[in-house]
Amino acid sequence: MIVDVKSPVPSDIEIAQAARLRPILEVAADVGLTEDDLDLFGKYKAKVHLDVLERMKDVPNGKYIDVTAITPTPLGEGKTTTTCGLSQALHYIGKKVFTCIRQPSQGPTFGIKGGAAGGGYSQIVPMEDFNLHLTGDIHAVGAANNLLAAAIDARIMHEDRLSDEGLAKALCPNDEFTPWMRKRLAKLGIKADKPSDLTPEERRRFFRLDIDPYSITLNRVIDVNDRAIRNVIVGLGTKADGRPRQTGFDITVASEVMAILMMATSLRDLRERIGRMVIGTDKNKNAVTAEDLGVAGAMTVLLKDALMPNLMQTLSGSPAFVHTGPFANIAPGNSSVIADMIGIKLATGGYLVTESGFGADIGMEKFFDIKCRTSGLIPNCVVLVATVRALKMHGGGPKVVAGIPLDKAYTEENLELVEKGVANLEANIKIALKFGIPVVVAINKFNTDTEKEIQIVKEAALAAGAEAACVSEHWAKGEEGAVELAEAVVAACEKPSNFKFLYPLDIPIKDKIETIATEIYGADGVDYTAEAERKIKLYTELGYDNLPICMAKTHLSLSHDPTWKGVPKGYRLPVRDIRASVGAGFLYPLCGAMRTMPGLPSRPVFMDIDIDLETGKVVGLS
C-alpha cells in the first residue's frame, strides 16, 4: 500500500491525498512500458500509445477477470471498490495485476453521486484527477459529438438557401471530390470523376442530403447534470440561425460517440465506426451518416488522443487503465475494448481485472456478448459482488433510498430477510455460469453484517455453483482485506474456461432479444409495441440484424420493473422501442424510459466542493 491504513477510515479524499504516489513512469516500468510508450500528463497520469499492442501481439495474454454484482440497491454494492481491492490484494500476494475501469462523468461528481474512484482503502489515485477532466477524453467526446450536431443543423440551413448548383459549387469550389465524397458516390452507386460529370439528377442526389428534421436522433451533449436542457427548441432567431426544431441534450457519456470510443479496436476502426454513425434519415428514409456530412474525419481527429488509454495507479501502486465511460443501459457500460486489449498483454503471466456496469444481468451479459465478442478476449473468471444489505432488500426488506438513513432491518441481524434474499444471488451466479466461466462471490462486508448472515450467503453461493464465496474487507483494510478473495480468484482462474456467447449474431433480432429475456432475465417471453415491430423490420431490411443486442433495462431488478426485487417470475418483458447505434455496433431495445440526462438535486454535491487556498488542495470531493 502507498498509504497507511487508519481506523476509523477517513474520507475517500483524505485517504487519496495522503497517498505517497509512485511516479507513473515507475508504475509503467513494472509492466514493461518505457517513457517512449507514454504521453505523460503530469507525474501521475499518462496516455499509453496504441502501437504497444502491435509490439506485444505475440506475448501471451494474462488471465481475464470481470467484476460484476448481484442486483444492487440504489446505493450500489461496491463493485468499483471491490475491483480496486481485488487488484490491490493480487498485487499484495505477489501477482502481476492490471486494472481496467471506466472514467466517470463529471455530472454525477457534482450532482448526487460524488466521485467514483473506488472508496476507502481501495481506490484509484490521484482521485481528484480521476473524477475531474482526467486527460480530457470525455470533453473530446463532447467536442466530436457537438461538431456533428452543429454540422447537421448548419447543413439543413444551407440546403434551404442554396440551389443544387449553388450547393455543388460551395462544396466543391474547384470541381474536385474529396476522399469522403468518393465514399458517398460509391454508396449512391454514382460513377463520376469530378462534380461537373454529374447529371443534374445525380448532382441533386449527391449534394443535397435532404435531411428530415423529424428523423434526427443525434442529441447534443454536455458533461453536466442539467435537467433544463433535456428538451429544448433550437434554431430560434433569424433565418441565419437555422430552422427551429425540438431536440435535446444528453450527458456526454450517454452519446454514441462515447460508445464508439469504448468499442473501437484501433484508430482505423474508430474512423470507420464514426463514418458509419447514422444521425437520421433523408426524406426518402435513407440513412444519413457522419460520413455523408463530411465530418467523420474531423471527429476522428478530435478523438485520436482520447483513444489512448489513461494509466493511473491503485492505492497499492499497481497499474490501472481508466478509459471511456459509456452508459450501462443504452450502451454497454464497460471500459474500453482497447484498454483491455493492451492491458491483457501488459498483464502477461498475471491478471487483468475489469468491471462491468450494473448487475450480472446487464453489464456482465454485455461484457461477454458485446465487449468480448469485439475484442476477441476470453474471460477466465467472474467475481460477483454481493452485500448482505442488498440481499435483505431482495428478501423483502424496506425500500432503500439514497440520502435517507437505512431502516434497522439493514443495520441489525435479520436472518429471515437474508435467507429469502439469497435467491437473487443464486440467480446471478447462474447467469454467469451460463457463459461457461467460473464464479467467485465477493461478500463486500459492512460493519453491521453478522457472522450468521454472512454464513447464509456463503452457503447459498456455493450451493448455486460458485467456486468460492469470500468475505472482503478491502474498503476498511485495503489490500490485506481482500487476500482471501484474491486467492480464490487465482484458484478459479486455473479452472478450465468453457466460454461461450449467449447467442450467435446470425439469428433474427427477436430471437436474440428473447434469448436474453428468458435465459438471463427469467421472463416467460417478450412483448413488442408496434413501434418496436416496425424497427425490427426496418433494421432487418437495412442489414443491421447481425448486430449484437444491448438491452436498455433498469439495473434495480432482474426484470424491467425496478420495484420487483428478488427473482421475478411469471412475467413478459415489454420492449417499447428499438434503436440502433450503427457506429458503435449494436441495437438497443428499450424496456422502459431511460434517462439520458440526470438532474441536479436540491442540494448538489458541488456545494461542499472547494479549493483550500492555503494548500491548493481540493476539499469536499467525495
Add this chain to the structure above:
Amino acid sequence: MIVDVKSPVPSDIEIAQAARLRPILEVAADVGLTEDDLDLFGKYKAKVHLDVLERMKDVPNGKYIDVTAITPTPLGEGKTTTTCGLSQALHYIGKKVFTCIRQPSQGPTFGIKGGAAGGGYSQIVPMEDFNLHLTGDIHAVGAANNLLAAAIDARIMHEDRLSDEGLAKALCPNDEFTPWMRKRLAKLGIKADKPSDLTPEERRRFFRLDIDPYSITLNRVIDVNDRAIRNVIVGLGTKADGRPRQTGFDITVASEVMAILMMATSLRDLRERIGRMVIGTDKNKNAVTAEDLGVAGAMTVLLKDALMPNLMQTLSGSPAFVHTGPFANIAPGNSSVIADMIGIKLATGGYLVTESGFGADIGMEKFFDIKCRTSGLIPNCVVLVATVRALKMHGGGPKVVAGIPLDKAYTEENLELVEKGVANLEANIKIALKFGIPVVVAINKFNTDTEKEIQIVKEAALAAGAEAACVSEHWAKGEEGAVELAEAVVAACEKPSNFKFLYPLDIPIKDKIETIATEIYGADGVDYTAEAERKIKLYTELGYDNLPICMAKTHLSLSHDPTWKGVPKGYRLPVRDIRASVGAGFLYPLCGAMRTMPGLPSRPVFMDIDIDLETGKVVGLS
C-alpha cells in the same frame, strides 16, 4: 530554426509536422525551469506551476513588447505570425525571448478560419495540439460555466417546489452553514451561527434566491460554431425538467469565465472573481452571484489546472506560453495576465513578446488599460503590424471578402491607394504613442508588394512618430526574415517608457467611455440609448463604476461602423447598452450587435480534415 526553410512555402501543417521539436523539458531548462516546475502533457507541452512566480519575485522583469495592428481587413494582417516571427528573430540574434499568445477556440478551427498557430515559418508547434484541445483549458472553462448554468435552472426548479423550511432543510440537513453560506449571511447582514437561529423572514431571505428568470445574463457555452443554438428555449418537458425560458449558447471563449481565467493573478484571485460573478438578479433587483448559488468553489476546482500557463515552442525552439483566449470585443482579447506575470520573470535579461487582439484601437487599448493595470507590468515597446493590402483598402480599395479572390488593386502596384491609406497607419501609431510607449511598425510583406509601395508606408510611419518601420518576411523565411524588425525592437526597448493609462479608474463611467471614444476612436462624442443610461445609473449605484471599460466595437473600423475605412471623422459613437462582467472586472459598452456564437459556413473547414491512417497524422488542418 527547428525546421528547414523551403521555397515555395509549404502548407502550415506540412511545415509544422516537419519540425524537429525540442523536448519541452529542454525548452523549459533554457529559461531556468526544472522538471518539478512542470506538469508534462506528452513530450512537447507542459503546464507551468504557479509557485514559480513566488520563487522568482525578486528577479528583474524582461522587456515587455505588445504586438498590435492597424485596422485590419477581414483576412487579418498577420499579427500572430509576426508575434512568432519577431520572437524567433530575437532568439536568432542571441536574445533571450519568451512569447505569450492566446489559445484559439476549436470552433473557428473547424468552421471558416482554420488554425491560429501563426503561419508559414513563424508558428507555435506542435500546431495540431495548439489548435485542438491543447491541455483542455477551454473545455474546463466550458465545464465550469455550464455547471453554473445548470445550477441556476435547477435552483429555480427546486425553489418552485419547496417551502422555505423545506429549502432550509435540503440545503442545511445538519443545521450547519457551509463557509460560502457564511459569506452570503455577511452580504445580507444576517447574524446567525446556525440555520435554526434564523427568523422565518431571515430564513426566507437567506435560502430563497428568488432568481428572476428574465434577468439571467449567463448563457450556456460550447466550443463549436453552432448557429442553431444561439437562441433556444430550455426547460421543456415535465415539471422535473425545469421551468421553460428562452436563453442561448455562446462559444466558450465568449464566456465571462474565460475572461476571468485571463484576468486572474493567482488561485485565490480566481476563486474570488468566480464568487463575484453576477448571473442575474432576484425579483427585488439584487444581484445574484455564483457564490450565492454555492457553486463558486466547485467551479474553481474545475479551473485550477487551467490557470497554469501552457508551455510550447516556436519554430526556432524558443519558449512560448499559450494561455486563455477571451473574445476581443466583449472581453479584453488578450492572453492571460498570469502567463505574462510568469513569462516576464522567465524572460529576465531578455524580451517577453505578447499580442493583443484586433487593432491598436481595441486589443492594445485593453492591453494597456485593463491587462497591464491588473498585472502591474509596464510595457516597453509596441509593434504595429501593417500590410500594404490593408492600407490600400483604407485608401479606398475595393471591398475585401474572405473566400473571394482579391481584386487586382491589391495584387498590382497602386501607389495612390497606399498614399491615401497610410492615414490609418498614422492614426494607429498616434494611439499607441498616447500611452507613452515607443512604436515600431512591422510591414508584413506579401509577394505582390512593390518597393515603391513599401517606401510610402515606411516614410509615413516615421513621420507619424514610429521609432522604425521594417519590412518583415518571417512568413516565408522564418527567423532570418525578421532580423531587421528584431533589431529595431531591441533599440526601441532601450528608449525610456513613459507608460501611462488613458484614464484613471475613479472618474464617472461616461467620462471613461468618452475618453476612449474621442481620444482613440476619433469620435466627436458619445450618444447613449435610454437602456445604456439606465445601466450607467444602476452600475454606479452598485459601485461598479470603478471598473475599467472594455469596449465592444467592430475591429474593422476605427469607428463603430465596419464599412467606414481609413480614419473616420465627424461622427458620434452610439452606445446601445452596457453590460458588466463583475467577476472578470470590467464594464463592456456595446457599440453595435456583437455576435457571441459563430456559425458553420456552407463548406466548413472540417470537410478537409482527417487522419492519415497509415501515419496517424492529421491532414487538412490549415
